[in-house]
Amino acid sequence: MLNTFFKCETGSRMRYIGLLISAMFVLLSVFTIAQKGLNFGLDFTGGYLTEFTTSQGVELKQLEQFIAKNHQGEFELTAQGNNHFQLTQAPSEEANNDAWKTAISQNPTINAEVLSSAYIGSQVGDELFEQGCLALFAAMVAVMIYLAVRFEWRLALGSVVALLHDLVLVVGLFSWLQIEFNLTVLASLLAIIGYSLNDSIIVGDRVRELLRIPTNITLKPSSIINSAIKSTLTRTLITSGTTLATVASVWLLAGTPLQGFAIALFAGIVVGTLSSICIAATLPELLGLSAKNYDKQVDQQTQALMDMP
C-alpha cells in the first residue's frame, strides 16, 4: 500500500515537472516564432521555383555565375545534393523568362534536365495561407465541440491545451531550424491535431472510466490519474512507436517533397505523446477534477451520450 502510494507520488511529481518543462518550451517557441518568423515556402510567398539536375557534378558558384549571365533579375540557387538544384525567384516581370532554362540545358558541361517548374501568384499564396489558418481554426473548434459534449469540461480543456502546446512546439521547431514551411507542412499540422488528440483521449477515457467506479470515490484524483496513465502507457508507447517508425520511413525514403511533412509529423507525435501525459492528464487535476463532480454533473442525457458505443 505504502509502496503504491509512493509510486503514485513519484508519478505525479514527474507529471508536474513535465508540465513546467512544457510551459517553458511553449514560451521558448513563441519567442523564437516572434523573433525569427517562419521560412515560408513558395506555396505561401508566391514566385517561381525550378528544379533541375545536371548530368555531372557542377560547382554551385559556377552554376550561379552561368545563370546570372543568361538571366536578368534576381534569383536564389540552392544545391539539394546529388547534382540536384533548386532555383527560386520572386514574382516579377523579369522572372517570367525561360531563356536561362534553355541555356543550362544546352550547355554541354552543365547539360541540365528540368525536373519541374512552378509559378504561384503572390495573391494565391496569401489566399492559401488564409485558408490554411482557417482550416486549423475550424478543426480546433470542431474538435473542441466534440470533446465538450463527450467529456467533462476539465478533461476536454486539458486535451485542447495539450493540442495547442503540440502545434506551437512544432511551429516553433520549424521557426528555430528555419525549415521551409509549405502547404504539406500545414496539412501535417492538421494531421497532428488528429493524432495528438488520439493520445489525450485515450488517457482521458481511462480517467473517466476509473472516476465512475464507485469504490474509487475515496481515492485522490492524482492517484486515479496516475493509474490511468499507467494502464494506458504500454498502448501509448506502442502506437507512438509504430507511427513514428512509419513516419521515419517516409522521412528517410519518400524524398525531398515530403521531408518537411515527415519532420512535422515526427515532432508532432513525440511532443503529442509527452503532452498527453504531462498536460492532458495533469491539467484537469489542477483544475479540481474529482470523482465527486463526475457524480453530480452526469445527468441522464449526457449519461446516454457517454454510453454510446
Added chain:
Amino acid sequence: MLSLKKDKKQFKAKFKLSYVAMLIVLVLLAISALPNLYPNKSWLQISAASDVKTQVMPSTENLVSFLNSQGFEVSESLKDQANINVLLNTPTQSAQAQAALKSNFPNTQVKIVEHATSPIWLQEFGLSPIKLGLDLNGGVLFVLDVDLNKAIDEQLLSAYQQTKAIIVKQKAYGVKAKQTNQGFEISALENAGDKLTVVIKELKSRFENLTTTTSTNGNLQVVKISYSEQGRSAFDKEVMSQTLTTLRSRIEELGITEAVTQRQGKQRIRIELPGVQDPAEAKRIIGATASLGFYQLKERGGQTFNLQSGGTIKLDPVPIFTGEHINNANIGRDDWGKPLVQLSLDSQGGDAMSAFSKANIGKPMATLHSEYSQNAKGEVVKKSEVINVANIAQHLSSRFSITNMQSQQAAADLALLLRAGSLTAPVTIVHEQTIGPSLGQDNINNGLAALMLGMGLTLAFMALWYRRLGLIANVALILNLTSLVGLMSLLPGVVLTLPGIAGLVLTIGMAVDTNVIIFERIKEERRKGRPPYQAIQEGYKQAANTILDANITTMITAIILYGIGYGPVKGFAITLALGLITSVFTGVYVSKYLSQSLYLKLGKKAGVNAHA
C-alpha cells in the same frame, strides 16, 4: 464445458450472417484492388489531322523507324482502322516523342492515350487502377483567375452602347443615356415617359440580370441601371460555367485526353493536364480571349473602333451575330496564297447572316476581333480591332470565310478558338506547375519504398510483441491496406498524390492502434483472471468506446482538410479519411472475428484434450 458449448452456439447463430457479409465486402474490395498490380501504359496514338482533306498517313514502318532514329525505342506498334498505336520502351519519353512526331509529320494528330493492361475480366467489371495525381504522373497544372469584375464592366459598357442604339432606333427623343460610376443611367423628359418604358423594356429583354431603380429629379425621370447582388451572382455563375465549358473544349481541341478541369473557389479554375510536358502551347491557347463579332457599319449612333490597317470606323454596337454561332472553323488559303479562316455557322447564325446579306448586298460588313491583354501597368484591358471590312458581294449563307489573317499561326489559333468558343471574361494564370515524368516516377518509387519499410517495421513489431494475437493484427493490417487500395480504386474522384502515399503509410502505423488498444484490454482482463474467451469479448467491448472517440476526432480533421485543401493536400485528406474507415472495419470487426474463431479452435482442441 457445457457453458462453452452454449456460448459457441449462440455466437455462431448470432454472427454467421454478419460475418458472411464481412467476407463478401473483403473479397469485393480485394478484387477492386487487383488492377493496381497492372499499371496503365501510355501509348502514342497517331491519326490523320481532321482538317486536312487529303489523308496522308505515314506507314507504320516509317513511324517506327523515325522514332528509333530519334532515340525513342519502340517496344510495340499496332495499326487499327484509322490510328497507329505505338508503345515506347520508356513510356516516360512519350511527351518528347509526341513533340518530335508533331514537327516531323505535320499532317497528323498525335495523342497520348492510357491503355489498361489488366486482364480482360477485370476491365469488364469496369475496374481500373487508382488515378494518379500530377505529382506522380507528371504533367502541367494551371490555376486560372477569372476576372469577373472586368466581365461585368464589359457587360455594363455593352448595355450602355446598346441603349444608345435603341434610343436612336426607337426615335426616343428626349431620352438620354449617360455613364456613371456604378454603371449608367437613362434620363427622360416628362413627355417622353412612354418612350422610356419602351427603351427599358427592350434593354431588359437583352440583359436579363439588370436591375432598374427609378427616381425623379425635377422634371427629369432618371432610371439607374446596375447589377443587383442577385443579378450579379447569377451573371458570375453564368460566366464561370461558360468559361469552364470553353476551356474544356479548347483542351479537347489541343488533343489532350484525361484532363481535369474544375472550378476552385469563387473565381478560379484548376486545370490539370497529365502527360503534357510543354506548357507553352497549352498556355497560349488556354489563356487566349480572342472573340469575333460581325457588325454593320453605322454613321449615326455608332461606336468608334480602330481599324487594323490604321484609322477608325463607326459600327453598330449590336452585332449581326457573334462567334458563338460558329459551328466549325478551318484554316485555308485564298487565291493569293494568304491564310484565311473558313467558317460554317449554326442555323441561328446562318439565318441572321442570310437575312442580313440579302438586304444589304453591295454594302460593307466589318469583322471585329477583340482580345484582352495586359498593358504595361499590368492591368487587363480589352483591345478591339476591325480586322476586315468587306462589301457583301452576294447573298451569303451559313458558309463563308474571313480573309486578311496576319499569319498561318494566327489563322490556326483563331480557327481553334472559334471551334472551342470564346471567353467572356479575361483569365490570368495565377499558378502554373510542370512536373517532369521522371520526377513523377521517382516520387512513386520513393513513396512505395517508404510504404514497404513502414509496413515491414510495423508487421515485424506486432508479430514479436503480441505473438499469436500479433498475427491476427498483422492479417487485419494487410486486409486493411488491401481494402483501402480497393476502396480508393473503386470510388470515382479519388486521386492518389504523393502526400496521399504518406497518408497511406501513416494509416498503416495508426491502424495497429485499434488492435493495440484491444489487445492491451484483453491482457488486462486476463490479469483480472477472466478466461480467454470472456477476456476477448470484454476487451473488444471495453475498447469500442475509446476507439470511436479517437477515430471521430481524426475524422473531423480529415473532413476539414478535404473541404479546404486543394490538389495534393486533398489527396492526403482522402487517404486519411478512407484509411480511418477501413482501419476500424478491419481492426475491430475483422480481427474480432479472427480472434474469436482462433479461440474457438483452441477451445475445441482443449475440449478434446479434456475428454481424452
